[in-house]
Amino acid sequence: MTSKSQHKHAWVIGASSGIGAALAKSLAERGEVLALSGRNGEALNSVEEALPGQGHVVLPLDVRDPAELSAGVDRLLQDWPRLDRIVFMAGLYEPMRLRELDVLQVEKILAVNLMGAFNLIAAALPSLLQAGTRTQLAFCASVAGYRGLPNAQPYGASKAGLINLVESLKIEHGDRLDVRLISPGFVETRLTEKNSFDMPFRISPERAGERIAKGLTRPGFELHFPRRFTWLMKALASLPYALYWPLARRAR
Numbered sequence: 001m002t003s004k005s006q007h008k009h010a011w012v013i014g015a016s017s018g019i020g021a022a023l024a025k026s027l028a029e030r031g032e033v034l035a036l037s038g039r040n041g042e043a044l045n046s047v048e049e050a051l052p053g054q055g056h057v058v059l060p061l062d063v064r065d066p067a068e069l070s071a072g073v074d075r076l077l078q079d080w081p082r083l084d085r086i087v088f089m090a091g092l093y094e095p096m097r098l099r100e101l102d103v104l105q106v107e108k109i110l111a112v113n114l115m116g117a118f119n120l121i122a123a124a125l126p127s128l129l130q131a132g133t134r135t136q137l138a139f140c141a142s143v144a145g146y147r148g149l150p151n152a153q154p155y156g157a158s159k160a161g162l163i164n165l166v167e168s169l170k171i172e173h174g175d176r177l178d179v180r181l182i183s184p185g186f187v188e189t190r191l192t193e194k195n196s197f198d199m200p201f202r203i204s205p206e207r208a209g210e211r212i213a214k215g216l217t218r219p220g221f222e223l224h225f226p227r228r229f230t231w232l233m234k235a236l237a238s239l240p241y242a243l244y245w246p247l248a249r250r251a252r
């Protein structure tokens, strides 16, 4: 029997539904102790009740509020023997065409998907570097951030910004933190329910959660899946503009 302090301790931010909830379950099944964050406390409690294992905590917060993230970091560093991983899954999506932009929605999406990640880094980095425990810091972006796509704003821009930010974090602090980028293709959640188009190679949140949990325990930087789709997106992203435009325009 292992003592509690020998379990890994993981904080999933955006754990109240979808991929984050499934990831929390997969990590708990691997014996990890979880802290679950998101805005919806009731949903977080339901996720927590269904987790195997003991010692999990619910920490409702809004990633748009730097003070709430700082309080979360302080509490976990104080209550837990160590903070092994933080996974930033929080995200919003609204399909929008550029000629019909709703700038208030744009602001909200950027505030959660991109500013939320900056807020977390600002709140956690000094303490994590000081703790010197090589905490894993993983951020969920998307293949939608690889390159400008039709009908994909502002979500695409928020995820492109997030990829850029995580790359900088890896370069600046990869020697002391285990920085990870998660790039899923289509996953069936309330987020993608809003899509009216066919989503190729889509997978269930359970499969995505399992894939991420497994990937985070292995070495590497980017975790992308399902591979048949993400390699195709990577190939498209590597094309010069002259070849990319005609292909991308077909999807308008």
Ligand SMILES: NC(=O)c1ccc[n+]([C@@H]2O[C@H](COP(=O)([O-])OP(=O)(O)OC[C@H]3O[C@@H](n4cnc5c(N)ncnc54)[C@H](OP(=O)(O)O)[C@@H]3O)[C@@H](O)[C@H]2O)c1
Residues within 6 Å of the ligand: 013, 014, 015, 016, 017, 018, 019, 020, 037, 038, 039, 040, 041, 043, 061, 062, 063, 064, 088, 089, 090, 091, 092, 093, 112, 140, 141, 142, 143, 183, 184, 185, 186, 187, 188, 189, 190, 191, 192
């Ligand atoms: N589904 C896909 O196909 C897909 C593909 C690529 C990437 N992703 C990314 O995967 C992540 C999870 O998405 P999902 O598909 O699982 O959708 P989801 O079920 O809507 O989950 C989004 C999570 O983000 C949390 N969240 C939203 N705003 C927040 C805020 N202001 N503060 C704290 N938490 C907040 C939500 O919790 P509350 O509502 O309780 O706040 C929820 O737990 C997102 O980053 C998304 O962009 C999804």
